[in-house]
Amino acid sequence: MTLPEGNPEMNSAEVTGPDEVVWHPEATEGPIASPAFDEVTRQRAKEIIARYPQSRSALLPMLHLVQSVENHVSQAGIRFCSEMLEITTAEVSAVATFYTMYKRNPCGEHLVSVCTNTLCAAMGGDAIYARLQDKLGSEGRPLGHEETAGEPGTPGSITLEHAECLAACDLAPVIQVNYEYFDNQSVDSAEELVDALRRGEKPHPTRGAPLTDLRTVELELAGFHPDLAAVAEGPSIAPETVRGAVLADERGWTAPARPAEHPALPPLPEAKP
């Protein structure tokens, strides 16, 4: 018996947290939001808030909105959310640092997420991730988790991450680029995919809409789709998805027949005394 390939990160001994928190007491009054958060973004934030019975529910989508502007959650972005929702920047920071999709540093044009959870890893995910780390690294140093190859934001730049289970286990090993699925990958196909991305190409995902970039996708997550009806199309049914259904058809199996008419609903329960 051999251990599967790949080198799971010894991730236990990390020194965590910022070295020093720097604050500017003089800067705690009045709006300081970055000019990046323009009137369009403000209007969008207001639209998000209007979707919910209570405004604070808008925070997660608003952090996606912030990422669509700056390709990460910056301090200005935290400040922007804090002002729009009238909560403290500490409260926004608490939320922004809890979720893995909010990135602390500016990301590449694309985010490549390789599933390295057990099943994908056993099926080749660890090997894919290790190969991409080496490939995208420089000066002999493999690219680390959430690090970016190329100048962040520029065409062809890629932020690489290892991801937890991406819920496509029947299609393992899987990769997502900007949260679009690239199923049944191999080390070779993953390399080709990344090469194409580096060249500025946008390979079509196995399932999902045509590839755009991370910022566009973050705007979609915030609820602003360029053309919802169009982006909602695209391939989504892999052979694996319909394996059971196809097999049932082949063998003539069906669920038990339903009554021709909808059956009468049960009577109302007797009122309690």
Next chain:
Amino acid sequence: MTEPTRPDPLTPVLTRRWQLDRSWSIDTYERTDGYTALRTALAAQPDQLITLVKDSGLRGRGGAGFPTGMKWSFIPQGPTGAGAKPKYLVINADEGEPGTCKDIPTMMADPHSLIEGCIITSYAIRANFCAIYVRGEALHCIRRLRQAVAEAYAKGYLGTDILGSGFALDIVVHAGAGAYICGEETALLDSLEGRRGQPRLKPPFPATSGLYASPTVVNNVETIASVPDIVSGGSDWFRSMGTEKSPGPKIYSLSGHVERPGQYEAPLGVTLRELLELAGGMKDGIPLKFWTPGGSSTPLFTAEHLDVPLDFEGAAAAGSMLGTTAVQIFNETVSVPWAVMKWTEFYKHESCGKCTPCREGTYWLVQILERMVHGRGTVEDVETMLDICDNILGRSFCALGDGATSPITSAIKYFRQEFLDLIAEQPAVARPDQLAQMTGASA
């Protein structure tokens, strides 16, 4: 009642539209009886629907298997107290349990079944606002659902005065942001309220104090997508599949070392032996070593368990849980300690940090397992891990901690020798002080 006949091995109900052209569109959905159940439901009294779902025996498909109708009936109704507050329906579409991949295809292939289920359920529990909390990484599902919601509004299935019934409902499709713990219903509610996704104290339960401290039903995607079929087919029809206590069809997701992995919708109670047969057997004929019946949080099974009926009772009786019927299949090439290490790394990464046992326990377990897999295990480690698991299981705040112990305790139960062999193969390092030196030197 006639003697029930055994249904076919596969019973496509939820998956029956998936092969159709543009199955996700409202045209396809309506052409295949879509939104007819809604008309029937809106003509009934809400409490009749609750009784129907109770009668059907539908149990939650998110893992815990709580009876759905009973959950709905806990929602206080009436003009005073908690009943006077607004009620909410929240759909848990935060699919992330390792191995689980049934809700994402459902939402991609047939979003309208979920939307119709949401409308019927909201009507039954008298909710006028429904949020579908979708895992952020499931971007295309989010698009499909939003498009489906837009189509449903356009057709008058959503909004005010739905189909002239006077009932009003708004649905928001909410994107999460990457946190497995948000699959825990109270953590999901906190997250939906714009907070860190950390579980809440129960009681109060969501039924009385859920979203915005108001009565709330939280149900899984597959659960609610089943509701239109129960309305149109009736409870007897639904019960003609599955077992007495676990009725209905269920999507089994086969992944890993099988010839034809994929989604197989079968009556509850199917066995792995049957499923493997449908899926063409083990990949390349390499024998089965271990498998999960319903995701990584359900204790492992082995080849001994090929004939365990995969329903709530059967899986539990055999020492595991049905979970999400995420059947991950591993063959003999896979190291059990390695697989357990990978899963434990997952739990450590996803532990929310709120309670001590889960936060510190997973942190410690990962270090032991990584050491072991990288050749620095000690003979004490196995017992230490079991004791740490004992100190986590049932001591942590929510089920995430419990789930984290499942792979470890079950793996040691069935594969203890493999752990011991791994340690024995290594240079003899038995004493903690030597070990500390080694780890220090290698850091």
Next chain:
Amino acid sequence: MTLSPEKSETRPVPEGHVRLTIDGVEVDAPQGELLIRTCERLGIIVPRFCDHPLLDPAGACRQCLVEVEMGGRPMPKPQASCTMTVADGMVVKTQHTSPVADKAQQGVMELLLINHPLDCPICDKGGECPLQNQAMTSGRTDSRFVDVKRTFPKPLPISTQVLLDRERCVLCQRCTRFSEQIAGDPFIELLERGAKQQIGVAQDKPFQSYFSGNTIQICPVGALTSAAYRFRSRPFDLVSTPGISEHDSSGAAIRIDARRGTVMRRLAGNDPDVNEEWIDDKTRFAFRYLTSAGRITRPMVRVDGVLAEASWTDALRAAAEGLLAARAQGGIGVLTGGRLTVEDAYAYAKFARVAAHTNDVDFRARPHSAEELEFLASGVVGTTPDTGVTFAAVEAAPAVLTVGLDPEEEAGIVFLRLRKAVLKHGQRVFQLGQWSTPGVHKTNATLIPSVPGGEAAVLNELATAGGELVDALSATGAVILVGDRAAEVSGLYSAVAALATRTGAKVGWVPRRAGDRGALEAGAVPALLPGGRRVADAAARAEVEQAWGLAEGALPDTPGRDADEILAAAADGVLSALVVGGVDPHDMSDPAGALEALSEVGFLVSLEMHASAVTALADVVLPVAPDAQRAGSYVNWEGRRREFGAVLDSSGVLPDCRVLDTLAVEMDVDLFTQTPAASAGDLARLGSVAATGTAPTVGAADAVAPGYGQAVLATWRQLVGSGSLSVDEPHLVGTARTAVLRVNAATAERLGLTEGVDATVRTARGAVTAPVALADLPDGVVWLPANPVDADGVRTALGAGHGDLVGVTGAGNLDGGAA
């Protein structure tokens, strides 16, 4: 709680209670009680970290697991006793009787310690640390953890006064829950997730809460420490003495820890009736005035124009001679300030009557009015917690109106009670003021806006028109809290009294200073003798004359001058001498006039702790003891007597009452106030009478109208700012709110002011410059903090106060006219 030795069948379960068994002992507990509390009352201590009786249950640390059996069936998992409530028939087994509970607790303790640095020998908390203690009682002797701990840079300053050591933190969230639930200042939060989870602050905003020090105290480990105390001493070296806060009128219970004659730190005491377990940061951190360079320790006498140290004998003789001479001429006035204990205030009040033969005595070293005195005499004096408004009444009230009072800034403990009531039972809070201050937000208060000076008219109008406020205050138990700033607005006390009459709401008077209420009771006012007796009432005078052993008719029979009048008379030479104790002339309505009077008066005796504007002008300076070096008591705003003892050695320092007693002897009269106890006894023998007379009915003044380039000034003090008792506290001062000029957007535009840019407020006397911040003030109004850090107060700088017209100009717009 009742232990029931006899069989349960023989005794019914009391109403509202349940009967359960804990470790084999049957016990009745009130419904809804948390198991951990019931255990405590039985003397069974279940170890815990996240649990705190005043915070909502969290169930996060999992240290308090116990085994529970319900209806004869054991629950499958051990339960957190801090989140589970008692139930009838429950059988509970703690670590003492359950191996499962014991193992669970040991297991959690081991997990908590795997990442702890175990640096107890150098930790401030070592020796008083719940983690250390409970690791001993409920932990393993060794750890099986041989792997790598998480490490963090430390300490991380999360404000100028609170330091964070993340390695020691057990993530119990007491600090974050306190900040969110109690203080309403969620500036400290959980960050990150899982094992990386940590306490932290936002990058742009420190933990600037007026109550932040409480988090240090309730931290069950050494993760939060105080910049002022870190590494200063060990708990076992400290001598702890209960004390009472001298910083405001709440009378908060504190604990003062001293080491070898030096106060090292102060903590909140536990007094459920008053401050529960919380204090504000000024009360906690501001005590270095005890050792500041300005402390006066020797008497001084002015010789040839120069103050020189003198013996007590010489100084007292000089003072007595000067005063006797002055008494024979124009007379003596007595001015006292807010720091006085009730014993001292009584000594001043009695000194005025017996030694100075005058009613010219007033404790109100701040803006005041005859209307105020009438209000106090007719409704406040003599009330006690049994008859008047209390903290408990404030908490229970369905609605509270605050007038002339921003509780968070001026009475922190009152603010915490209001917030608690708002969160727990939806109390409605109304604040008559100028803008929605942080305190208004945190109590979900409804701001009743008014132009400064127009508050009385606003209140009268609302009382007449009825509506929301009147309805809310008409509910049983409603309360109006009025601060001493009401004296700045003519007719406001009258309006409050009228509104109370109209609605039936009870009125509580919440002065800002610790000594004010006691001084009122002690008769340190021109119209009242001790115990609320009217000077003008012959029978009352006779009573006092008899008690004091004076001849009939010895007490002057007409009310004396108030503080402003005393100063004016001194300036004009009508009064020939002043005895002044604890007065800061910069707090008076006209600081320049006050200083002028003090310098003009023929003879000035000053009793003071520190060199001050008064001592600089005095002919005789007599040093007095700070609270830490004497016993005494305050009467808090509730009318509750709050006694404290000496913390430090008091040899060589004398309290005011003793100094006055001796001075009186030099003047040939006896005060019988040699010690605080004697003074208190003398006052107690007099007793107090019910408040007499009717509430004032002064008509409401109209607010002034600003002209071109003008605005009406609103101003009051912030908790942290300049103040004689806040000296030498750089860490505390670092948490002061930024001094800004607040104005609404329309007025800012009219005056040419820009948000974030400096603006200047001017009067004929002077100018104040501060950056502009927008807030919801009424049109034509600007607000400034009255006591900015490191700068002259507003009254000193501008000679203007609340309700006065000022000129306002923005940067680069200097043509705005001054008043």
